Amino acid sequence: xxxxxxxxxxxxxxxxxxxxxxxxxxxxxxxxxxxxxxxxxxxxxxxxxxxxxxxxxxxxxxxxxxxxxxxxxxxxxxxxxxxxxxxxxxxxxxxxxxxxxxxxxxxxxxxxxxxxxxxxxxxxxxxxxxxxxxxxxxxxxxxxxxxxxxxxxxxxxxxxxxxxxxxxxxxxxxxxxxxxxxxxxxxxxxxxxxxxxxxxxxxxxxxxxxxxxxxxxxxxxxxxxxxxxxxxxxxxxxxxxxxxxxxxxxxxxxxxxxxxxxxxxxxxxxxxxxxxxxxxxxxxxxxxxxxxxxxxxxxxxxxxxxxx
Numbered sequence: 001x002x003x004x005x006x007x008x009x010x011x012x013x014x015x016x017x018x019x020x021x022x023x024x025x026x027x028x029x030x031x032x033x034x035x036x037x038x039x040x041x042x043x044x045x046x047x048x049x050x051x052x053x054x055x056x057x058x059x060x061x062x063x064x065x066x067x068x069x070x071x072x073x074x075x076x077x078x079x080x081x082x083x084x085x086x087x088x089x090x091x092x093x094x095x096x097x098x099x100x101x102x103x104x105x106x107x108x109x110x111x112x113x114x115x116x117x118x119x120x121x122x123x124x125x126x127x128x129x130x131x132x133x134x135x136x137x138x139x140x141x142x143x144x145x146x147x148x149x150x151x152x153x154x155x156x157x158x159x160x161x162x163x164x165x166x167x168x169x170x171x172x173x174x175x176x177x178x179x180x181x182x183x184x185x186x187x188x189x190x191x192x193x194x195x196x197x198x199x200x201x202x203x204x205x206x207x208x209x210x211x212x213x214x215x216x217x218x219x220x221x222x223x224x225x226x227x228x229x230x231x232x233x234x235x236x237x238x239x240x241x242x243x244x245x246x247x248x249x250x251x252x253x254x255x256x257x258x259x260x261x262x263x264x265x266x267x268x269x270x271x272x273x274x275x276x277x278x279x280x281x282x283x284x285x286x287x288x289x290x291x292x293x294x295x296x297x298x299x300x301x302x303x304x305x306x307x308x
Contacts, residue, residue, distance in 0.1 A: 019280055054075070
């Protein structure tokens, strides 16, 4: 854990064996469900005009935050636009008259939110089916969770969110909703899970890809060892602990708890002062030649083979 060392044990007549040395450490261990996700609006609201006609003015910009009741755009109906076009031929007074008589259609925001789509410009002709603007009340993270993991995910659990486009930005979030109906993706049942981020950075954009770690369980200030240092046999777990002398190793039974990809929690049987050793299979001592000579020392050729 804190450091890895190599030492060998083996006395006279014994084969030398190399061990790796681990020191149990106090730390945090977590159980996670990791998956991919997409940034999406929780509620995507399309703002359409109640009348067909012409856009006079767009009063907000894409990305701007708006409040409920705020005027977003001004529209001239087809009839108003035709009257104003005709009035311009008769002069300013005629145009001003019809502007007062025939009011514009006002588009008002029904929610507090953000403008996420504003692709039309003043002067464009629209119908009642066209989206003048699209609003979002807030951006959330929509994660895809495999049915084998969905049983571990609960409302209110914390999660860590990172964007593929900005991996250095880490955002925390909370599981807000778990969908009841699955969808089939590559012959696997997937359930969507909504996560609400604690804060929404300016770089968040609808449609961005993200990675999510939902924290299923977490323990702090527990004793940890690498998984490779703990062995199991007949339902019991044990470790090899170095004794007082360099060539002394004894087996100690331990009780384990949570596991993650790297570490295991040691509930009982060890302390931070113990030194756990594991036989190192990556280092193999060279065998001596049949004549007992050291394989690292250059050997002279057989004199008989040099004759002739």
